[in-house]
Amino acid sequence: MHMPLEDTLGLNLLAANQHQAEHNREHFDAWRLLCINLMSSPGAGKTSLLERSLAALATDLSMAVLEGDMTTQLDAERLEAVGVPVVPITTGRACHLDAAMVSGGLKLLRQQLDPACLDLLWVENVGNLVCPAEFEVGEHRKVALLSVTEGDDKPLKYPVMFREADCVLITKTDLLPYLPVEVERIEAHIRAVNPRCTVIRVSASTGEGLEAWHSWVRQQLAQQIAQLTPAMVLA
Numbered sequence: 001m002h003m004p005l006e007d008t009l010g011l012n013l014l015a016a017n018q019h020q021a022e023h024n025r026e027h028f029d030a031w032r033l034l035c036i037n038l039m040s041s042p043g044a045g046k047t048s049l050l051e052r053s054l055a056a057l058a059t060d061l062s063m064a065v066l067e068g069d070m071t072t073q074l075d076a077e078r079l080e081a082v083g084v085p086v087v088p089i090t091t092g093r094a095c096h097l098d099a100a101m102v103s104g105g106l107k108l109l110r111q112q113l114d115p116a117c118l119d120l121l122w123v124e125n126v127g128n129l130v131c132p133a134e135f136e137v138g139e140h141r142k143v144a145l146l147s148v149t150e151g152d153d154k155p156l157k158y159p160v161m162f163r164e165a166d167c168v169l170i171t172k173t174d175l176l177p178y179l180p181v182e183v184e185r186i187e188a189h190i191r192a193v194n195p196r197c198t199v200i201r202v203s204a205s206t207g208e209g210l211e212a213w214h215s216w217v218r219q220q221l222a223q224q225i226a227q228l229t230p231a232m233v234l235a
């Protein structure tokens with residue numbers, strides 16, 4: 001079968017990315033940490049959620065953040081203020097992080113600390129509802145955020161990210177009383193494209209749902225560590 005050149009290039013690009021992502025994951029496993037990739041459209045609340053979650057989980061977990069942004073370090077500065085190590089990754093024109101960029105971020109992180117002392121490595125992806133879902137970075141879990149202000153049709157219109165997600169957070173639920181949107185419909189549309197994911201309603205403003213979200217994170221960490229084999233840790 002003859003494939004158009006641009007399709008072949010696209011496949012090669014994704015295969016090279018996948019290879020690097022697997023390499024990143026080998027490092028994560030050797031360091032015995034859980035890596036979570038947070039993805040959403042711009043402004044759905046990734047950084048606001050992290051501000052709350054880092055502060056709450058830091059009581060007993062050691063964490064760092066790789067912070068993807070196209071041009072600024074504004075989010076990295078917000079998260080640094082919480083007192084957690086943050087490495088900004090500026091992507092320039094790219095609308096997503098890829099595995100090579102994350103590998104570069106890891107090199108910088110290793111200049112600050114030994115990642116083997118971490119329990120959790122957060123990746124905040126570039127705000128975009130399409131591209132980040134196409135590029136694995138080696139993460140163990142994908143979490144998609146969808147704010148209630150975006151409308152209930154987004155899981156159906158942009159299914160890839162929601163289909164791939166292990167957990168979908170419906171964010172900004174404090175705004176529901178002011179919007180012509182039904183949270184049940186948002187949830188039904190998420191379930192229509194991905195029946196197996198966990199769905200949690202949260203508000204970074206009021207704190208609603210954060211306990212359930214943090215329990216989910218702790219559960220994933222425990223599962224991830226439990227399934228490591230000595231060969232993976234010594235790799």
Ligand SMILES: Nc1nc2c(ncn2[C@@H]2O[C@H](COP(=O)(O)OP(=O)(O)OP(=O)(O)O)[C@@H](O)[C@H]2O)c(=O)[nH]1
Pocket residue numbers: 040041042043044045046047048049075126127128171172173174175202203204205206
């Ligand atoms: N009402 C309300 N506003 C929120 C909530 N979470 C975030 N916001 C607001 O939404 C805006 C965007 O939040 P961010 O946390 O910067 O969103 P983000 O997903 O990190 O944005 P990008 O990194 O630019 O994609 C800010 O003005 C926040 O104050 C929430 O739970 N409720």
Ligand SMILES: [Mg+2]
Pocket residue numbers: 046047048075124
């Ligand atoms: Mg952000």
